[in-house]
Amino acid sequence: MNLSRIFIERPVATAVLTAGLCLFGLFAFGTLPVNELPSVDFPTLQVTANLPGADPETMARVVATPLEREFSTISGIDSMSSVSGSSSTRIALQFRLDRDIDSAAQDVQGAIASAMRRLPDGIDPPQLRKTNPADSPVLILALTAETLPLPELNEFADTRLTQRLSMLPGVAQVVVYGAQKYAVRLYLNPNALAQRNLGFDQVVEAVQEANSNRPAGIMDGAERAYAVTADADLKTAADFRDVIVAFQNGIPVRLKDIGRAEDSVENDKALSWFNGERSIILAVQRQPGANTVETVNGIREVFPEVRAQLPAGVELRVLLDRSEFVRASIHDVNFTLVLAIVLVSGVVLMFLSNLSSTLITVLILPTSVLGSFAVMHLLGYSLNNLSLMALTLAVGFVVDDAIVVLENISRHMQMGKDRLTAALDGTREIGFTVLSMTISLAAVFIPILFMAGILGRLFAEFAVTVGVAVLISGLISLSLTPMLCGLFLKSTRADGPVYRAFDALFERSRAFYGKSLQVAMGHRGSMLMASAAILVATGWLYTAVPKGFIPSQDTGTINGSTRAPEGTPFPELVKRQLALTEVVRANRNVESLMSTAGQGFGGVSGGNVGRIIVRLKPAADREASADEVIQELRRAARAVEGMELVLQNPPAIRMGSITGAGEFQVVLRGSDLTSLYPAAQAIEARLEALPMIEDVSSSLELANPEIQVHIRRERAASLGVSPQEIETVLGSAFGGSEISTIYGANDQYPVFIQLDSAFQRDVNALDALYVQSRMGRLVPLASIADIRQGVGPISIEHFGQLPSVTLSFNLGREQSIGAGLSAIREAMREALPSGISSVLSGSAKSFEESTRDLPILLGITVLVVYMILAILYEHLGHPLTILTALPLAGFGALVMLLLFDQELNMFSFVGIILLVGLVKKNGIMMVDFSLTLQREKNLPAEQAIVEACLVRFRPIMMTTMAAILATLPIALGYGAGGEARQPLGIAVAGGLLFSQFLTLYITPTFYVSLERFVQRLRMHASGRSSIHRRATTLNPPQGELQETKERRKSGL
Structure with a gap:
């Protein structure tokens, strides 16, 4: 059966179908989104709750705990963590990757509503928003002003700029850092209040009554209707200064008599700078799956419009533009792709010395790549570093099928056949080989599609892109390639000193290989022992090579x-x-x-x-x-x-906690704080002593100065003061309570009340604070409470509803995460007390999961390839022969990683999986041709495999050289982000180089050994069968013997 006959005999149809595929690919290439990496979205929700004036312990106890208890009933949560600081609590809910984020948001919103009845009075409604910790801002902008006050600059940024940017395609949200939103702050003098027998609550009530913004209604007149308005609202700090708080002896007591009102900002404990200048920072986040380059281009297109509206003296500057690195990286990968095509075409030209065959190859390569773009468009993929790197690697082996077909057709033409006959006979002879190579190589990437977690999402596009490119190349090799050969391939070889020298070198190499192969055949036992030794050495190298995760890159x-x-x-x-x-x-x-x-x-x-x-x-x-x-x-x-x-x-994908400063985190948790906190401090000290890690930091900070007010309840009750009233006064004095709102034309602005700053610098100032009793008398706080100084935590964390401490760290230079985590586990094993557990978080957790799962994935990959080869060859032994090159490739990859001081990370491991599909191609070409010779010419196994190796020596060298040269630009780390791609290229190039030479000897010797072993089994089985037949004749069954005796007795 000749799969290519229909394409060879119908060149117009083949050409039209190919042209259609190319046109669709060109269209797809222009519409594919451009990003740094495939879109990886963590289904993550963040809940923020604010209770002004509350300390961290209060926030953790009365806010975080009730909310976490409700959230724990929601299905699909992978992890839940919270951090409670002064006045605020943030809870991060990370769901499993298969959980729908919109459905999860509805469940969380329902849980918040259910928990509201257990939350304290005065708390702001908890806010829910979707986040993606893996995504960094695509653009960071800075607004600076020489003369304009920052609140006015913030007004422009908040009401004009952020709204304009948020409306642009691809923009998810604009986060403001160092926001200086306008607010009015009322600073009260406790001595002035005491002199006038006024309490904080009276001031609050007076301000709320003075600043009113209620509708006054409509008056229907005889001839027209009138809208009734009243100027009951206040606009600025100056308006609040004259607010009448009370009348004493007929004289009004105004706010300015007991304090001061100032124009201020909402958050006076946050500032930002750009190059040392006070500024407002805007971080633009893109929507999931949005085109990074187009999103940034859309933002930059409105810059002229935005700058035209800027107030005088205001400048809009760009701090960070991620699209620049994406553009540079994609440009360099595109260049690498083109370079790989040129190098592969050069390999074909040098080996075949035929310009027409080279031109056919040049036509085939872009067709495979464009076809892959078309499928990527249909699947909703993007042009990113991984998908383009997949295509660059694919260039080296998608051409393998075409090389095998081209070389075989050329060989038939050298026998004297015309183009058409050579195309028909050559493809008929090699068709099954190409089919086996294509299907088995594409199958290598099937297990990657079933990888769990974030890595599965990250490498799915890579696997599908390579697999699609392989399948398209196989189709083109059996359709377009023989059709073009049948029309245009010439038997004349290019002449010149370079070609002649190369041909002479190649013929000498093949002659040397033939002689050395005969020697190897005479020492099959030694070859098999060497193969076993390499297998053992590969296992040892796997444990010796430093382990890494996702490589960093210089952005x-x-x-x-x-x-x-x-x-x-x-x-x-x-x-x-x-x-x-x-x-x-x-x-x-x-x-x-x-x-x-x-x-x-x-x-x-x-x-x-x-x-x-x-x-x-x-x-x-x-x-x-x-x-x-x-x-x-x-x-x-x-x-x-x-x-x-x-x-x-910054890592390519951040998977850290919401508090960790370093890239990697370890979380300690336990219900007993008296054991947890000392254990965390002891382990932190041990981690700081480890030489392979640095920047060790802990979320545990227990030395935050506190003023602890211990209420004397009986004394307070006797004077008519409740603990709630004491807390209210303290919250107003030091918590900066929001007591009113100013309604502007474009926004609303808060009004805060607090103690004058002069009375917040000294702890003894609390002696001047008074609480108004139910009888209207002012009671000194010192008379109903004991005031002490102490220390407490600056924040409190929970992980999985238990109190926790996060230890974060970075790796030292030239250090691997594998060695770092091993040392950390040993340190924790020695110092961790009972009742305290530890879990890895973020990148450390993903690394540990990957090191556990990736060897299993590699084993499944080999098993899948074996099963497919067994199905194709209808034989259980031949797939083993074909796969003998795998340990050699693994050994070469690991040795090269060690020599070039590279880690075995996610990229290089994918390269090793890729080698599973690449190196078996040589075995397929040798074994398939040998089986054909045994079947058609009845040659013995040894003679057949030797002849197959010599006949297939040229395509084997061509395909391997093409794959190595296509991988070479990646292995050299060329271009922006090249250092991240380099380990993959080094692993593939090293595996191909090492396995290329040894496979040519070990596979034939294993083939002959296996054939002889099978023959012995057959002879043994045949011998046992003949013995059984003779035994049956000499010893008939007992039934026949008994029947004979009966017949003799009866005389029959």
Whole structure:
């Protein structure tokens, strides 16, 4: 049966179908979204609840715990964690990847409604929003102003700019850092209140009554209707100063008599800077699956319109544009793809010395790639580093099928056949081989589609893209290739000194191979023992090679988290943050940076945290890589005392916790805080002593200064004061309670009340605080409560409803996560007390899961390939012969990783899986042709396999060289992000180089050994069968013997 006959005999139909595939591929290429990586969306929801004035312990006890208890009943939650700080609680709910996020959001909203009755009075309704921790902002903008007050700048950013950007296609949300929203703050003097016998509640009531914004109705007149309005609302701080709080002796007591009102901002404990200038920072997040490049282009297109509306002296600057790296990376991968096509075409030209065959190859390669684009479009995939890297790798082996067909047709033409006959006979002879190679190679990627978790989502596009490219190449090799050969292939070979020299070298190589193969056949036992030794060595190398996760890449950006000691006043935090900012800006490789104080990574707010995002100069203009700059900045930051700086090269996908400053996290949890906190401190100390990790930080901060008010309940009750009234006064004095709202034309602005700042600097100022009793008398707080100083946690975490502590860390330079986690497990095994458990979080958790699952995945891949080959050959032994090259390829890949100081990470492991499909092609070509010779010419196994190896030596060398050269640009780490792709290229190139030479000897020897073993089994089975037949004749069954005796007795 000749699968290619219909295509050879109908060239017009074949050409038209191919042209249609190419046109559809070109259309698809222009419409495919462009992103850095495949869209990976964690179904994650974040719930935020605010209770002004509440300390972390209160927030954890009365807010986080009731909400978590309700959330625990929702199905599909993979992990639940919370962090409770001063006045706020944030709960992160991460669902399983198969959970619909919209349905989950409805369940969470219902749980919030159910928990509201158990939450304290005065709490703001908890806010729910969808988040994707794996996605970073695609664009970070900075608004700076020389003269315009920041509240007015914030007004423009909040009401004009963010709304305009949020409406653009592809934009999910715009997050504002360092927001300076306008607010009015009322600062009260406790001594003035006491002199006038006024309490906080009277001031609050007076302000609320003075600032009213209720409808006054409509008056229907005789001839027209009138809308009735009243100027009962207040607009500015100046309006509040004249608010009458009370009348005493007929004289009004105004707010300005007992305090002051000032124009302020809503959050006066958060600031941001751009290159040292006060600014408002806008971080633009893209929608899931949106085109990063098109989204950023759409935003930049409105810049002229936005800048035309900017107030005088305001500038809009770009801090970070992720599309720049995506563009550069995609451009470099595209160049690598074109380079691979050129190199592969050169291999065909040198080996076949035939220009027409080279042109046919040049036509076939783009057709396979364009066909893959068409299928990617149908599947909703994007052009990203992984999918384009898949196509680059595919160039090296999709051409394998075409090379095998081309070489065989060329061989038949050299026998004197015309083009058409050679095409028909050549494809008939090689068709099953090509089919076997194509199906078995595509099957290699089937197990990847069933990978669980985030890695399965990440590499699914890679696997499908490669598999589709392989299947299309197989189809084209059996259709377009023989059709073009039948029309245009010429038997004349190119002549020239280079071609002649190459042909002479090749013929000498084949002659040497033939002689050495005969030697190997005479020492089959030694060859098999060497193969077994390589298999054992491969297993040892797997344990010796450093293990990694997803490799980092130099994107030109560095993320940093800063932290000052607990209890650092906000003005001092600002001073230290600015000092640290200047140190970072002084580095010669830094182009610009954004800095915040009072707001850390992931939106974590606190009086002692900050954040830095550094944009480096372009790679061509700087003297060091991102990792080297990090080391320089770490050393320079030590000059700023009392400030901890944690820097990291942002990972391709962040899977960390909501509080971890480092890339990797370990979470300790237990119900007994007296055991949990000391254990966390002990383990933190042990981790800091480990040489392979750095930037160890803990979420546990217990030295936050506190003022503890212990109410003397009996005394307070006797004076007519309740504990609730005491808490209300304390909340108003120090919590900054929101007591009223100003309604502007475009927004609403809060009004806060608190104690004057002069009375917040000294603990003894609490002696001046009074609480109004039910009888109207002012009772000194000191007379009904004991005031003590102490310390407490700055935040409290829960993980899975249990109190927890997160330890985060980064890896040291040239260190592997595998070695780091092994050392951490040993440290925790020695120091972790009973009742305290530990779990890995984020990237550390994903790494541990992958190292457990990937060997199983590799085993399943080999099993699937074996099963498919057994089905195709209807034989259980021949697939084993074909797969003898796998240990050799694995050995070569691991050795190359060690030699080039690379980790066995997710990319290089995918390269090893890819090798399973690549190296078996040589075995298929040898075994398939040998079986044909045994079947058609009745040759013995040894003679058949030797002849098959010599006949197939040229296509074997061609296909391997094509695959190596296609992989070479990736192995060299060319272009933006090339360092992340490099381990995959090195693994594939190393495996191909090593297995190429040994496979040519081990596979034939194994083939002959297996054939002789099968023959012995047959002879043994045949011998037992003949003995059984003779035994049956000499010893008839007992039934026949008894029947004979009876006949003799009866005389018959």
